[in-house]
Amino acid sequence: MDLYQEVTAIKGIGEKTAESLKKSGIITVRDLLYFLPRDYENYQTAVKIADLKPGKVIIKGKIADLKTVYTRRRNFTITSGTIADETGSIKAVWFNQPYRVKQFDEKKEYYFTGEYAFKANKYQLQNPSAILAEDVAAETSHLHPVYPQRSGVKSQQFVKFFDRLRPQFNQIPDLLPLENAPSFVRPAARKDALYSAHFPDTEREAEAARKYLAYEELLGLILASALSKAAAKKLRAAPLKFEAKNTKALLKTLPFTLTDAQKRATWDILQDLEKTTPMSRLLQGDVGSGKTVVAAIAAFQAIKSGAQVALIAPTSILATQHAEGLDKILSPLGVKTALLIGATKHKETVKEQIATGTADLIIGTHAILTDDTIFHNLALCIIDEQHRFGVKQRQKLLLKTPRNLAPHLLSMTATPIPRSLQLTVFGDLDISTISELPKGRQKIETKVIKETDKKATLYPKIHQEIAKNHQIYWICRAIEDTGTSSEVASVKRQAKKLQELFQKQRIEFLHGKMKPAEKDEIMSKFAAGKIDILVSTTVVEVGVNVPNATVMVIEDAENYGLAQLHQLRGRVGRGQDQSYCYLISKADQPTRRLKAMEATDSGFKLAELDLRLRGPGEIYGSLQHGALDLNIASFSDTALIAAARKQVAAIVKNLEQDPAYLTNYQELSAGIFHYQKLTILN
Ligand code: ADP
Ligand code: MG
Numbered sequence: 001m002d003l004y005q006e007v008t009a010i011k012g013i014g015e016k017t018a019e020s021l022k023k024s025g026i027i028t029v030r031d032l033l034y035f036l037p038r039d040y041e042n043y044q045t046a047v048k049i050a051d052l053k054p055g056k057v058i059i060k061g062k063i064a065d066l067k068t069v070y071t072r073r074r075n076f077t078i079t080s081g082t083i084a085d086e087t088g089s090i091k092a093v094w095f096n097q098p099y100r101v102k103q104f105d106e107k108k109e110y111y112f113t114g115e116y117a118f119k120a121n122k123y124q125l126q127n128p129s130a131i132l133a134e135d136v137a138a139e140t141s142h143l144h145p146v147y148p149q150r151s152g153v154k155s156q157q158f159v160k161f162f163d164r165l166r167p168q169f170n171q172i173p174d175l176l177p178l179e180n181a182p183s184f185v186r187p188a189a190r191k192d193a194l195y196s197a198h199f200p201d202t203e204r205e206a207e208a209a210r211k212y213l214a215y216e217e218l219l220g221l222i223l224a225s226a227l228s229k230a231a232a233k234k235l236r237a238a239p240l241k242f243e244a245k246n247t248k249a250l251l252k253t254l255p256f257t258l259t260d261a262q263k264r265a266t267w268d269i270l271q272d273l274e275k276t277t278p279m280s281r282l283l284q285g286d287v288g289s290g291k292t293v294v295a296a297i298a299a300f301q302a303i304k305s306g307a308q309v310a311l312i313a314p315t316s317i318l319a320t321q322h323a324e325g326l327d328k329i330l331s332p333l334g335v336k337t338a339l340l341i342g343a344t345k346h347k348e349t350v351k352e353q354i355a356t357g358t359a360d361l362i363i364g365t366h367a368i369l370t371d372d373t374i375f376h377n378l379a380l381c382i383i384d385e386q387h388r389f390g391v392k393q394r395q396k397l398l399l400k401t402p403r404n405l406a407p408h409l410l411s412m413t414a415t416p417i418p419r420s421l422q423l424t425v426f427g428d429l430d431i432s433t434i435s436e437l438p439k440g441r442q443k444i445e446t447k448v449i450k451e452t453d454k455k456a457t458l459y460p461k462i463h464q465e466i467a468k469n470h471q472i473y474w475i476c477r478a479i480e481d482t483g484t485s486s487e488v489a490s491v492k493r494q495a496k497k498l499q500e501l502f503q504k505q506r507i508e509f510l511h512g513k514m515k516p517a518e519k520d521e522i523m524s525k526f527a528a529g530k531i532d533i534l535v536s537t538t539v540v541e542v543g544v545n546v547p548n549a550t551v552m553v554i555e556d557a558e559n560y561g562l563a564q565l566h567q568l569r570g571r572v573g574r575g576q577d578q579s580y581c582y583l584i585s586k587a588d589q590p591t592r593r594l595k596a597m598e599a600t601d602s603g604f605k606l607a608e609l610d611l612r613l614r615g616p617g618e619i620y621g622s623l624q625h626g627a628l629d630l631n632i633a634s635f636s637d638t639a640l641i642a643a644a645r646k647q648v649a650a651i652v653k654n655l656e657q658d659p660a661y662l663t664n665y666q667e668l669s670a671g672i673f674h675y676q677k678l679t680i681l682n
Contacts, residue, residue, distance in 0.1 A: 003030035003172070003667070011164055017153060024150040032161065033172070036197050036213070036632060037145035040206060041131075043111050044142045050087035054123065057116045060133055061085035064106050068098045083112055083125065090116075092125040109133040131156060141201050162198045169195045175216060175668055180650035182643045184212055211640070214633035218424060219644040220668075221630075225427035226648050229280075230656075232428065235406040237278035238379045240305040242270050250300050253332055254293065256438065262290055265432035269298045269410060272430070273380065279408035282388060282426065285434030286603040287414045287570025288441065292322065294434070295382050296329045298410060303335055303360040307379035311363045314385050316341040316516050317523045321545055322384065323363040330361065340364040340373065342516050369396045377402055383411045388429060414570065415563045416604045418611050420635040423645060435604075444573040446581040446598045448557070448590040458582055459501065462551065465580075466505060466532055470550040473571055474498065474535040477556045479511045489555035489584075495535040502533065510536040538564065540571055547575030557583035558591050562610040565593075566603050611635060 002009075006028060008018045026032050046058040066081040079094040079101055092112065094100045104110065114128030129146075135156070136144055147158035172191040193212035200206035247270070251258070258266065265283055272279035285291050299309040311326070313319040323339040330337060338350050338359035353359040357376030362368060378401050383389060389397070389409050401407050416433070417426055449458050462472060478490035495509040508531045510522045519539065526534045527546050534540070534549075538560075552572045557565065565583070573579035583594050590598075596609055633640065654661040662669050 003033070004028050007032050010161060013161060017157075020151040020153050024153075026150070029165075033165070033194050033198075034213070034631065035147065035150075035158065036210070038148045039146045040143040040200065040203070041111075041113055041146055042143055043136050046111060048087040049083070049085050049090055052090065052116055052123075054116050054118065056114070057125070058111055058113045059083060059085065059090075059125070060109060060111050061089075062106060062109055063092065063104050063112075063130075066101045066104065066106075068101050090123065090125055092128055093119075094127050097127070103130070111136060129155075135159075141199055143200050143203065143206065145198060145200075166199070173667065175665065176219065176647075177651065177662075177665060179654075180647045182215070182647075184208070185215065190216070210632060214630075214637060215640050215644060217630055217633045218637065218640055219647060221424050222427055222641075222644050222648045223651060223668075225425060226652050227655075229428040230652060232280055232406075233277055235278050236276055236404070237406050237408055238305075238307060238401075239276050240273040240302045240307055240379060240408070242274055242301055243304060246300060246304045247297060250297055250329070250333060253329065258293070259290065259434070259436050259438055261285070261434040261436045262294055265434050266294050266297050268430070268432045269294065270301055273298065273301055273408055278406040279380075279410060279430070280388075280428065281410050281430045281432060282417070283410060283412045283432050283434070284416045285412075285414065286416070286437065287567060288574060289414075289434040289437050291384075291412045291414075291434065292325055293329065295384075295410065295412065296326055299326070299361055299380065299382065300330060300333065300335065302380040302408075303330075305379075306377065308354070308357065308359070308375055308377050309361045309380045309382065310368060310375070310378055311361065311382045312366055312368065312384065313363070314365070315539070316343060316365055317520055317544060318384065319363050319365055320520065321527075325545075326361060326363065335360045337361045337363060340368055342367070343520060366393075369393055369400070373400075375400050378407055379405070380408045380410070383409070385413060386411050387413050387415070387417065388426070414567060414603060416607045418604075418608045418635070420638060420641060421611070423641055424635065442573060442578055443601055444552075444569055444579045444581050446569065446583065446601075448583045448585055448594045448598060450588070451584055451586045454584065458553070458584075461580065461582075462502070462533075462553075465551050466502070468550075468577075469529075469548075470577065471526065471529065471531065471546065471548050472533045472551040472553065473540060473549055473568075474533055475540070475552070475554045475568055476535060476537060477559055479513060479537060487586075488559070491535050491537055494555065498533055498535065505532040506530065507533045507535065510534060510539060512537055512539045538568065540568075544571060545574055546571070550575070550577050550579040552579075552581045553584065554582070555584045556586065557594055557597075558585050558587060562593050562596060562606040562613070563603075565597055566606050569597070570603075 006018065007013045007021055007026065008015065009029060021032070026035055041058065043058060046060045049059060049061065052059070061083045063081045063083050066079065068077050068079040070077050077096055077098045079098055081092050082089050083092050092114070110130045111133055112125060112128040112130050115126045116123060117126055119126065131144070145159060147155040149155060169191055172194060174187060175190050176185050178185060178187070189212055193209040196205045196209035197213060200209065269279070269281060269283070272281055283291055283294060295311065299311070302309045311322060313322050319341050320339060323337055327337045336359050338353055338361070340347065340350050340362060341364055344350060350359070351373055354362055355374045355376055381397055388411050397407050417431070422431055465472060474494060476489040476491045476494050478488050480490045480492040491509045491511050495507055499507050508522050508525065510519060522531070522534070523544065525531050529548055549572050552569055554560070554565065554568055569581040572581065583597060585594060593613060596606060600606060651661070
């Protein structure tokens with residue numbers, strides 16, 4: 001079997017099905033083979049209706065009396081039917097699945113799997129899935145795979161495809177070298193695992209299959225990042241010499257001393273810059289941990305060596321703040337900074353300064369990498385609030401640096417990367433962590449407030465803070481109310497409502513659809529204390545610094561991930577005064593996430609929890625494209641990660657000695673390429 005031919009090569013898969021599968025990324029036979037069941041049903045555990053107990057159940061029976069009723073609320077239907085076996089009958093209901101009315105043959109028996117629960121005054125089987133009993137009877141194993149539905153292709157169809165492929169599994173070649181692999185990687189392990197995953201005889205067999213396939217997946221990710229690291233080592237960069245007297249001079253001008261964690265991170269970076277291989281380092285540190293000054297020290301070393309530095313921020317607001325902050329630190333030492341954003345006046349003059357080398361530190365958004373800006377001697381590039389440079393960005397940068405030299409790269413982020421991700425997806429980066437906040441920082445008091453309690457508990461607090469001339473952020477999910485749904489607070493409606501409640505206060509709103517110049521104006525007014533309450537979407541999320549703001553109100557807080565809530569909370573507590581974060585929830589009970597926000601102020605702990613609750617794709621959005629959404633493995637498989645790392649280290653070593661080492665494992669090389677495209681070429 002050729003694993004890389006398209007799925008239409010399989011009997012029974014026509015153009016139309018292939019098109020649907022393609023929408024879910026299943027293009028080749030290989031893709032299909034690796035599309036694994038999400039669960040297995042054991043139909044032997046079916047119970048008689050007379051013996052039913054509440055909970056998840058399987059029943060075998062016939063169904064009759066199917067009908068659908070439309071409820072008053074639009075778009076809401078309830079379909080019901082009566083399921084009967086020889087011991088009795090029960091009612092089955094489906095919500096918003098009107099097609100169920102036509103799905104069944106009343107003369108045939110089905111297995112129904114669903115939740116048997118008390119609802120609307122009686123026990124019912126809720127939203128059961130169903131499968132023809134005769135289909136199950138034809139199967140040899142009693143474990144019936146349940147596949148996730150994809151673009152209209154149902155679980156039962158997948159069962160049929162795999163059944164047709166069954167005789168061909170024998171032709172699946174091995175993927176991994178056996179050397180330095182854990183014991184479950186043996187000849188034919190892959191073929192066996194794939195077969196068992198689709199047709200297991202026992203649960204244990206299914207589990208073992210999953211373990212092997214998870215191992216493969218982790219190994220692919222880790223190997224891709226290890227090879228990417230090895231490739232980066234071959235590049236050359238301009239060494240930027242450390243001179244103690246320069247760094248000391250800068251440190252002397254600061255109104256504070258560095259924390260120990262800042263010192264360690266700084267030292268990592270300054271040493272990297274001296275090398276002739278380009279730095280690829282991630283600086284992670286909680287909001288307010290002081291990453292900017294570390295970047296300034298690094299920039300100063302580069303500039304003192306005669307090089308230019310670019311600092312890239314995610315928004316113009318942030319670029320502007322960085323330009324102001326860095327100029328304050330560095331201009332007394334003779335450094336010329338230049339801000340290049342959309343709103344910059346006399347752009348041509350600024351670009352001229354950059355091209356001639358008059359400007360030492362250039363601050364802007366991503367545009368400075370893609371537009372026609374020419375650098376005189378760029379050697380260090382710092383990117384704020386991002387986890388890493390994408391390969392496209394790196395390639396653009398190579399065009400901007402002189403003499404085929406690669407720039408040193410430093411990315412900074414306040415969303416920390418849990419260890420399991422560091423070891424896998426981020427293995428190509430060196431990581432420095434600022435693990436402590438500067439002394440004397442106050443803990444931001446965080447409270448979940450029920451929507452209905454706002455008047456009693458929130459508004460008085462707002463009055464108090466306004467009386468102290470403090471400022472307030474008020475975050476809403478939506479920009480404006482859309483159609484009938486006003487379930488989620490919107491910036492425009494909230495601003496209006498607050499203006500009615502706080503008539504004397506200056507209230508403005510901010511959102512991502514405003515023109516950059518408008519946004520900048522509002523943000524500058526807020527920073528200058530000319531706005532009391534800023535109602536905004538999450539555009540204020542990253543980096544913005546307004547020390548006089550002491551209250552962060554987040555509407556519909558349960559709609560955000562922990563990392564994002566923590567980032568938002570970090571907008572306050574930047575000055576001397578006690579600050580507060582209020583998480584507004586419409587739920588009766590706060591969710592686990594919101595409770596975690598109340599309980600901890602450690603961004604690192606929150607990120608670990610977020611990873612467990614939501615998975616990495618949601619958190620590290622900029623890296624999406626599937627790379628972080630493992631199909632089979634989980635980032636909590638620490639033992640598998642350790643084993644895969646061990647084998648990867650051996651493979652890399654072997655490759656150094658013998659570049660042809662993987663020749664017999666062509667598919668593995670191709671797989672790595674696949675991962676590299678996903679993770680690195682984002
Ligand atoms: P972030 O890591 O979130 O980017 P910043 O670099 O913006 O944090 O720093 C937050 C604030 O803390 C700034 O006002 C900065 O001047 C201040 N700061 C940085 N390092 C120290 C320190 N060691 N001691 C006291 N204040 C510091
Ligand atoms: Mg910052």
